[in-house]
Amino acid sequence: xxxxxxxxxxxxxxxxxxxxxxxxxxxxxxxxxxxxxQYSGKSPELIMSIYSNGDKEDGRFTAQLNKASQYVSLLIxxxxxxxxxxxxxxxxxxxxxxxxFGTGTRLLVSP
Amino acid sequence: xxxxxxxPSHQVTxxxxxxxxxxxxxxxxxxxxxxxxxxxxxxEFLVSFYNNEISEKSEIFDDQFSVERPDGSNFTLKIxxxxxxxxxxxxxxxxxxxxxxxGQGTRLTVV
Numbered sequence: 001x002x003x004x005x006x007x008x009x010x011x012x013x014x015x016x017x018x019x020x021x022x023x024x025x026x027x028x029x030x031x032x033x034x035x036x037x038q039y040s041g042k043s044p045e046l047i048m049s050i051y052s053n054g055d056k057e058d059g060r061f062t063a064q065l066n067k068a069s070q071y072v073s074l075l076i077x078x079x080x081x082x083x084x085x086x087x088x089x090x091x092x093x094x095x096x097x098x099x100x101f102g103t104g105t106r107l108l109v110s111p
Numbered sequence: 112x113x114x115x116x117x118x119p120s121h122q123v124t125x126x127x128x129x130x131x132x133x134x135x136x137x138x139x140x141x142x143x144x145x146x147x148x149x150x151x152x153x154x155e156f157l158v159s160f161y162n163n164e165i166s167e168k169s170e171i172f173d174d175q176f177s178v179e180r181p182d183g184s185n186f187t188l189k190i191x192x193x194x195x196x197x198x199x200x201x202x203x204x205x206x207x208x209x210x211x212x213x214g215q216g217t218r219l220t221v222v
Contacts, residue, residue, distance in 0.1 A: 032209045043202050043213040044154060051209075088154060092209060097142055097159035097166040099204075099211055104153065 001026050004091050006102035014110055019076040021105050023089030026070070032092040033065055035074045037085045038104065044088055048074065079109045113137040115214035117203050123220045124193055132188045132217045134203030143186045144204040144211060145178065147171065154202070160186065193221045 005024045013019045025033075032051055036044035050056045050063040050072065062075040072091075076083055086104040093100045116135045124130050136143050145157040158168045160178055177189045186205075190197055198221045204211040 034210070038154075043200075043216045046210055046212060049210055097144075097161055098156060099144065099159075100156055101146075101154040 002102075003027065003093055003100045004089055004102035006089050006105050008103055009106040010108050011105055012108045012110065013079050015079060015081060017079050017109075019079045019083070019107055019109070021074040021076075021087050021089075021107065023072045023074075023102055024070055025072070025089075025091045025093075027091065027093045028067075028070065030091045030093060033063070033072045034090040034099070035061075035063060035072075036088040036090055036101075038088055039085045044090075044101075076107075079107075081109050081111050083107060084109045115203055115205055115212055117201075117214035117217050119217060120215065121218045121220070123222060126195055126221055127192050130190050130193055130219065132190075132201050132203075132219070134186045134188075134205075134214055135184055136186055136203070136205030137207075137212060138184070140205035140207050140212075142166075142206045142208075142211075143178075143180070144206075145188045146202040146204065146213075147199045148202065148216075149199045157188075190219075193219075195221050197221050 035048040037047050038044045048063040050065045056063045060077045064073045086106045088104045089102040118133045143160040148154045156169050158172045159166045179187050200216045202216045203214045
């Protein structure tokens with residue numbers, strides 16, 4: 001079983017719509033969860049972190065965590081063409097110093 | 112804004128040669144990481160480093176690889192006897208606690 005799983009996409013949404021990105025993880029003991037954005041040829045950029053069950057909002061981004069279901073999601077409201085990128089879900093696995101990434105979901109926002 | 116810096120941005124080396132990839136983490140961070148991303152694939156954890164020693168390493172991080180923090184500011188990844196399959200983007204990251212910030216990466220091409 002993969003440690004962090006994401007649908008590779010692409011997920012296509014029109015400009016102004018809500019994009020919903022999902023991730024599941026295998027380690028039930030994980031406590032720290034992150035969303036990174038990666039533009040083609042660039043490094044991962046941290047956009048959200050979440051540690052408790054529920055929702056966490058930051059501007060147009062909302063991260064959602066459900067530890068019972070081992071599920072993390074990211075909502076992007078009012079999607080813009082500049083949001084087109086690969087979104088990486090990352091989870092700290094087992095120990096404090098192993099941050100593991102999913103394969104990423106490619107998001108395409110069309111004007 | 113503090114950032115992680117990596118040098119060189121691109122390194123071409125002959126198969127069998129040794130390479131050293133360099134990173135300057137954010138100055139007050141305590142945890143340091145190396146990741147690898149083969150073109151078109153996921154970001155893979157290689158190693159984490161804390162308190163001047165390796166704290167976690169993946170199965171990829173075999174005897175061919177080593178890390179060092181030689182002078183309290185730099186953090187290096189050495190790859191001995193490079194192979195064609197070592198061609199990838201190598202990312203350095205650092206964190207104060209859980210949120211890891213990435214450098215811009217070094218593209219390693221083994222020919």
